[in-house]
Amino acid sequence: MKNRVFLIFLITVFVLGFSVLSEAQKEKAPEKPSPAPAKPAVMGKPIIIGVPTSLYTPFGRDGLKAVNLAVEEINAKGGVSLGREKRPFKVVVTDTRDGEPATPTHDALMAYEKLILEQKPHAVVVGPFRSEFLIASMDLVAKHKFPQLGTIAQTPAFQKQFKTDPEKYKYLFRVTTDSTVPGMYLSRSLDILKKDFKLESIYVLYQDTLWAQAFSGVVRKHCQENGWKEVGYDAYAAGASDFSPGLTKAKEGKAQVIAMMWDVPLGAGIFAKQYVAMQVPALLIGFIPPMAAPAAVKTVGSEVEYSIAVEFPVGASLPLKKLPKTVEFLEKFKRKYKELPEAPAVNSSAYDSVFILARAIERAGSLESDKLVAALEQTDYKGVSGRIKFNKETHTAIFSDKDPNETGVAVVFQWQKDKKGQLIRVPVYPDFVAEGKILLPPWMK
Amino acid sequence: MSLLVYGTITSIILALYTVGFSLTYGISGLANFAHGALYILTGYSIWSFLNQLHLPYLIAAPLSVILIGIFGFVVYWVLLLRVRGVALAELIVTFAAGVAILELLMWKGFYGIQYSLPLFVRGGMKIGGVALDYQRLIVAGTGLLLVVLLYLFVHHTRIGLAFRGMAQNERTALSVGIESDWIGSLSLAFGSALASLAAVVVLPLGIMESAIGYEVLIYALAVAIVGGLESTSGMIVGSFMIGFGQVAAARYIGPKWMIIVPLTAIILVLAIKPSGLFGQFKELEERI
Numbered sequence: 001m002k003n004r005v006f007l008i009f010l011i012t013v014f015v016l017g018f019s020v021l022s023e024a025q026k027e028k029a030p031e032k033p034s035p036a037p038a039k040p041a042v043m044g045k046p047i048i049i050g051v052p053t054s055l056y057t058p059f060g061r062d063g064l065k066a067v068n069l070a071v072e073e074i075n076a077k078g079g080v081s082l083g084r085e086k087r088p089f090k091v092v093v094t095d096t097r098d099g100e101p102a103t104p105t106h107d108a109l110m111a112y113e114k115l116i117l118e119q120k121p122h123a124v125v126v127g128p129f130r131s132e133f134l135i136a137s138m139d140l141v142a143k144h145k146f147p148q149l150g151t152i153a154q155t156p157a158f159q160k161q162f163k164t165d166p167e168k169y170k171y172l173f174r175v176t177t178d179s180t181v182p183g184m185y186l187s188r189s190l191d192i193l194k195k196d197f198k199l200e201s202i203y204v205l206y207q208d209t210l211w212a213q214a215f216s217g218v219v220r221k222h223c224q225e226n227g228w229k230e231v232g233y234d235a236y237a238a239g240a241s242d243f244s245p246g247l248t249k250a251k252e253g254k255a256q257v258i259a260m261m262w263d264v265p266l267g268a269g270i271f272a273k274q275y276v277a278m279q280v281p282a283l284l285i286g287f288i289p290p291m292a293a294p295a296a297v298k299t300v301g302s303e304v305e306y307s308i309a310v311e312f313p314v315g316a317s318l319p320l321k322k323l324p325k326t327v328e329f330l331e332k333f334k335r336k337y338k339e340l341p342e343a344p345a346v347n348s349s350a351y352d353s354v355f356i357l358a359r360a361i362e363r364a365g366s367l368e369s370d371k372l373v374a375a376l377e378q379t380d381y382k383g384v385s386g387r388i389k390f391n392k393e394t395h396t397a398i399f400s401d402k403d404p405n406e407t408g409v410a411v412v413f414q415w416q417k418d419k420k421g422q423l424i425r426v427p428v429y430p431d432f433v434a435e436g437k438i439l440l441p442p443w444m445k
Numbered sequence: 446m447s448l449l450v451y452g453t454i455t456s457i458i459l460a461l462y463t464v465g466f467s468l469t470y471g472i473s474g475l476a477n478f479a480h481g482a483l484y485i486l487t488g489y490s491i492w493s494f495l496n497q498l499h500l501p502y503l504i505a506a507p508l509s510v511i512l513i514g515i516f517g518f519v520v521y522w523v524l525l526l527r528v529r530g531v532a533l534a535e536l537i538v539t540f541a542a543g544v545a546i547l548e549l550l551m552w553k554g555f556y557g558i559q560y561s562l563p564l565f566v567r568g569g570m571k572i573g574g575v576a577l578d579y580q581r582l583i584v585a586g587t588g589l590l591l592v593v594l595l596y597l598f599v600h601h602t603r604i605g606l607a608f609r610g611m612a613q614n615e616r617t618a619l620s621v622g623i624e625s626d627w628i629g630s631l632s633l634a635f636g637s638a639l640a641s642l643a644a645v646v647v648l649p650l651g652i653m654e655s656a657i658g659y660e661v662l663i664y665a666l667a668v669a670i671v672g673g674l675e676s677t678s679g680m681i682v683g684s685f686m687i688g689f690g691q692v693a694a695a696r697y698i699g700p701k702w703m704i705i706v707p708l709t710a711i712i713l714v715l716a717i718k719p720s721g722l723f724g725q726f727k728e729l730e731e732r733i
Contacts, residue, residue, distance in 0.1 A: 014604030031599050056551070056556050056654075058558075067553065100656060101656070102656070102659065111614060205700070208701050232698060234700045234701075235699065235700065235701045236700045236701055236703075237700075237701045237703070237704045239660070239704060240700065240701075241651065241657075242455060242691070242695075242703065243700075244447075244451045244454075244455075244692070245451070245696050245700055245703075246694060246695070246700055248451065248575075248696075249696075251576070252447070265556060265558060265652065265654065266651070266652060266654050266656060266657065269558055269561065269652030270650065270651030270652065273561075273564075273650060273651050273652070274650070274651070277564075277569060277578030277580060277581070277650070278569075278576050278577075279569055279576045279578075280577065289558065290558040290652065293558055294561060296558075298559075299558045299559070299561045299652065301567070325622075342558060342559075349530065360662075397527060414563040
């Protein structure tokens with residue numbers, strides 16, 4: 001009897017404990033994908049926008065938020081003009097979970113096809129997270145014939161696949177960069193480091209996935225052609241959780257710069273903390289979301305100072321004084337969601353993609369896929385991420401580092417202290433957005 | 446030198462992952478496949494106590510360990526009691542409970558860089574010219590301390606002696622008044638609390654998300670299978686084999702091959718000596 005009473009007591013304690021945790025967590029529940037227009041002023045049947053993506057990743061989660069924000073704005077103004085009526089956008093979502101290292105591409109494809117068959121979207125935005133999934137999904141999109149405006153997956157293999165049968169794959173568009181673009185931006189930053197500070201040895205580690213292979217490949221080629229000494233060039237599995245071998249190699253090889261390309265939050269977070277813990281005396285540069293996100297100082301610590309990151313395209317998480325549209329978008333985002341996007345990439349593309357789609361529908365005057373594709377090909381849109389026009393041969397948005405009035409653009413920034421001693425992200429490249437210059441850490445002088 | 450230092454640290458982390466799993470299996474023959482889920486549930490629990498209830502770390506961490514221990518105890522009486530003795534059913538129940546916990550955490554949005562526990566102490570020192578942060582030293586110290594405390598516990602306390610009695614022969618233990626379900630539930634509670642303790646010291650090294658639960662389970666299984674499921678000494682040897690194997694693989698073949706080491710070790714041991722290097726449970730069957 002005593003045992004039973006004790007057992008009941010324990011169960012009660014456990015249930016109460018878990019209830020307290022659950023209630024406390026409700027205060028910060030994740031954003032639910034159900035946008036409601038600010039004003040229900042729109043008429044007509046909704047135009048369905050599908051968002052099949054990996055909501056586990058900040059890119060998918062914040063991309064969806066950006067889409068919802070854009071949809072809310074468009075619907076608040078009455079919706080999209082189609083013939084004589086105005087029609088609202090309606091967002092339908094499926095979590096493909098393709099950003100999770102253990103998810104097979106086949107499972108992600110099944111989730112995507114379920115969305116297509118059940119929700120019958122007129123178009124898809126954001127789309128696949130993992131590049132491998134994007135390539136696999138191209139046939140699916142071609143089979144069901146609806147426009148897909150991808151804004152996350154970065155592999156240049158997309159263009160290669162597209163060119164194999166442009167007529168078949170014509171429904172696919174990429175509204176964001178491919179990973180060779182941030183690779184090019186990073187290479188330019190390395191040029192500055194070499195020219196201004198005489199740095200010359202580099203260790204590169206990257207996630208062993210398509211987009212990061214392409215990204216790191218561009219950086220490696222640039223380094224080889226410009227006299228950098230390569231201390232190491234290592235691929236890590238996407239599920240890796242220990243980077244001490246690479247960091248040790250960089251340290252023993254006296255690398256002055258460590259370049260990293262990674263997008264899985266877990267691994268990138270562990271790397272960031274490990275880099276700080278192991279006190280590697282090398283300047284960190286690359287795409288490591290936990291060290292580049294607005295909340296990096298809280299997550300990693302003040303050691304983020306001097307680390308350099310590329311944000312692609314502009315407006316993903318860093319407001320740029322010289323590009324007011326980035327400020328405007330991020331202010332709206334923060335007003336609605338109480339915080340800036342976490343990921344320093346692609347959110348602005350997700351936002352722009354909805355407006356690009358809306359204008360294409362209005363130009364086409366139809367939701368018929370082939371007409372919509374023809375209208376999308378004529379896109380010339382000045383958005384948050386720069387001027388978006390599609391390459392006719394590959395349906396990818398054109399990006400460069402020259403002029404945001406001509407193409408889409410990205411930005412390189414460095415964590416520096418402001419006059420009050422607060423760590424802030426200072427844009428350092430290209431010149432048309434720069435608000436400061438790259439600084440060398442005192443321990444490297 | 447760095448191979449030695451980081452190999453040792455990696456091995457101790459693996460031992461910490463495994464010790465609770467091995468203890469529970471060694472005493473009650475129960476393979477707790479929810480082990481990894483309980484590990485990461487601890488992280489969620491501490492994070493919630495710190496950030497939602499604003500408790501100090503010194504209260505949040507021990508409270509979480511105690512709660513997870515109680516959780517393990519309750520799981521035994523609520524979920525496992527009726528299938529006790531049916532190994533496959535026990536495995537299915539614990540695995541299902543683990544998946545449920547991990548998916549629940551995923552559904553609650555337990556991922557992203559905001560889920561990070563603070564380091565106990567910032568900074569570090571050099572050992573033989575190799576820079577090592579204080580948190581990893583704490584991990585190593587915890588691992589060593591745990592081995593000593595566990596030895597003292599199982600040799601010099603009444604519950605510890607009862608654990609050993611059960612581990613040696615359940616029927617004989619029953620005949621001298623040791624109640625098997627009571628000891629079984631306590632072993633699960635202790636195993637869960639040990640998983641939780643590992644989480645307290647290891648999780649501040651990175652950021653957290655529910656997927657870590659699967660990784661911890663795989664590592665715990667790999668170490669336990671290599672060393673012998675119920676053997677403490679086997680667990681330690683297995684940890685060091687896989688830990689050093691991983692660091693060496695990263696150094697000499699390439700970091701992306703690190704993940705292959707535990708899986709290869711499992712396959713090799715199952716093919717050559719299925720009971721593990723120090724395991725005895727199935728030794729007789731193997732000989733026959």
